[in-house]
Amino acid sequence: MTLTDMQTPFYRIKEADLLYDIDLLQTALSENWGSNTIMSYSVKTNALPWLLHYLKEKGFYAEVVSEMEYDLVRRLGFPGKHMIYNGPIKDKKTWEAVLLAGGLVNMDSTYELDWIKEISSLYPDRQFSVGLRVNCDIAVMCPQEELAEEDGGRFGYCYENGVLADAIKRLDVLPNVTIAGLHLHSSTKSRSVEVYGALAAMACRLAKEFSLSLSYVDMGGGYFGGRDDRPGYPQYMKEICRVLSSCFDREKTTLIVEPGVSLISRATTFETEILDVKQIRGITYLVTDGSRVNLNPQVTRHVYPHHIVYKQRIRREALPVQWVCGSTCMEYDRLFELTDAPALLPGDRIIYDTAGGYTICLTPLFIHYFPAVYIEKTDGEIFTAREPWGNDEYLQKYHW
Ligand SMILES: Cc1ncc(COP(=O)(O)O)c(C=O)c1O
Numbered sequence: 353m354t355l356t357d358m359q360t361p362f363y364r365i366k367e368a369d370l371l372y373d374i375d376l377l378q379t380a381l382s383e384n385w386g387s388n389t390i391m392s393y394s395v396k397t398n399a400l401p402w403l404l405h406y407l408k409e410k411g412f413y414a415e416v417v418s419e420m421e422y423d424l425v426r427r428l429g430f431p432g433k434h435m436i437y438n439g440p441i442k443d444k445k446t447w448e449a450v451l452l453a454g455g456l457v458n459m460d461s462t463y464e465l466d467w468i469k470e471i472s473s474l475y476p477d478r479q480f481s482v483g484l485r486v487n488c489d490i491a492v493m494c495p496q497e498e499l500a501e502e503d504g505g506r507f508g509y510c511y512e513n514g515v516l517a518d519a520i521k522r523l524d525v526l527p528n529v530t531i532a533g534l535h536l537h538s539s540t541k542s543r544s545v546e547v548y549g550a551l552a553a554m555a556c557r558l559a560k561e562f563s564l565s566l567s568y569v570d571m572g573g574g575y576f577g578g579r580d581d582r583p584g585y586p587q588y589m590k591e592i593c594r595v596l597s598s599c600f601d602r603e604k605t606t607l608i609v610e611p612g613v614s615l616i617s618r619a620t621t622f623e624t625e626i627l628d629v630k631q632i633r634g635i636t637y638l639v640t641d642g643s644r645v646n647l648n649p650q651v652t653r654h655v656y657p658h659h660i661v662y663k664q665r666i667r668r669e670a671l672p673v674q675w676v677c678g679s680t681c682m683e684y685d686r687l688f689e690l691t692d693a694p695a696l697l698p699g700d701r702i703i704y705d706t707a708g709g710y711t712i713c714l715t716p717l718f719i720h721y722f723p724a725v726y727i728e729k730t731d732g733e734i735f736t737a738r739e740p741w742g743n744d745e746y747l748q749k750y751h752w
Pocket residue numbers: 394397415438439537572573574575610611612613614709
């Protein structure tokens with residue numbers, strides 16, 4: 353079986369490329385910080401069970417942000433102590449389970465300060481270690497940055513207004529609770545190396561200001577990956593470790609990273625086929641069997657890196673405008689415009705590159721159900737990680 357014969361649309365994960373990025377990250381970490389590091393995969397980015405299991409086998413922890421994700425990774429064999437529980441919406445039972453299992457909990461919310469007080473008095477003989485998600489003003493630290501949100505981030509405890517200091521004070525009075533880590537995940541549009549240097553400097557500043565003896569600094573995710581025109585793990589880790597090494601001991605403080613999209617972008621493509629070619633008032637519309645909803649359901653992207661595989665090698669005239677459109681009946685389901693390009697025909701394939709992050713997991717059940725996911729193993733074998741959904745899957749749990 354080859355993927356050329358498979359019914360489109362489908363996602364393909366190429367194991368060789370995934371291994372390449374895992375190795376790139378591992379090498380960047382060990383060359384810059386030695387062995388005291390943890391790679392924790394951001395489950396929300398793509399919660400494909402095959403992928404989670406694969407990364408577990410490669411030594412990754414699971415970074416989860418919901419009870420559902422926690423349950424999923426637990427079923428897939430991640431031990432509690434290899435989980436990092438993050439996010440603003442925590443489930444109390446899950447929170448306790450991760451903490452009691454020796455996993456990492458990065459606190460983010462006001463209510464978690466009450467929970468930790470409660471659990472510390474419930475188990476006075478146990479020692480609890482927690483992390484704090486830091487919210488700091490990136491716009492001030494890096495004025496040239498393009499931020500994800502104009503007002504700055506909304507997660508974590510705010511440094512500038514003293515909320516972080518208050519949280520630290522509340523934890524300091526609990527005899528069996530230690531502030532073990534700081535969590536600095538932040539989103540910027542530019543994903544620049546400089547912002548990671550500034551965040552690492554913030555970890556140094558906070559450790560000094562609040563006399564924290566940290567067992568870990570968690571730099572989160574948000575890196576570029578799989579793109580030759582952008583920085584990658586070697587550049588990010590070099591900068592992070594350059595800054596962190598000025599104030600932390602590599603032997604004592606673990607460097608944690610939580611990559612999502614950067615780890616799986618290069619390896620994943622979304623493969624579609626042209627079903628129809630239509631002329632409407634001077635424009636050629638190419639109707640394909642994959643949709644914008646399979647790639648970017650939030651409709652925030654305007655660029656869809658891709659390549660084309662022609663079904664037949666024949667002479668093709670160049671057309672001034674061809675619009676590649678998706679498989680839904682929505683007008684906005686248009687992906688990109690080809691200008692002065694060879695005429696495409698039914699059967700030609702449009703293959704979207706770097707399609708792994710926030711695509712498979714965000715695809716809705718809209719008109720068409722979930723497409724298949726195939727793994728192209730290093731030995732050429734094709735493994736079906738998800739069969740395409742039909743009505744058997746759709747109708748489960750419905751009643752009428
Ligand atoms: C806390 C945390 N860690 C890691 C990630 C992964 O980010 P990315 O997929 O950009 O690497 C996210 C994504 O939002 C996140 O919120």
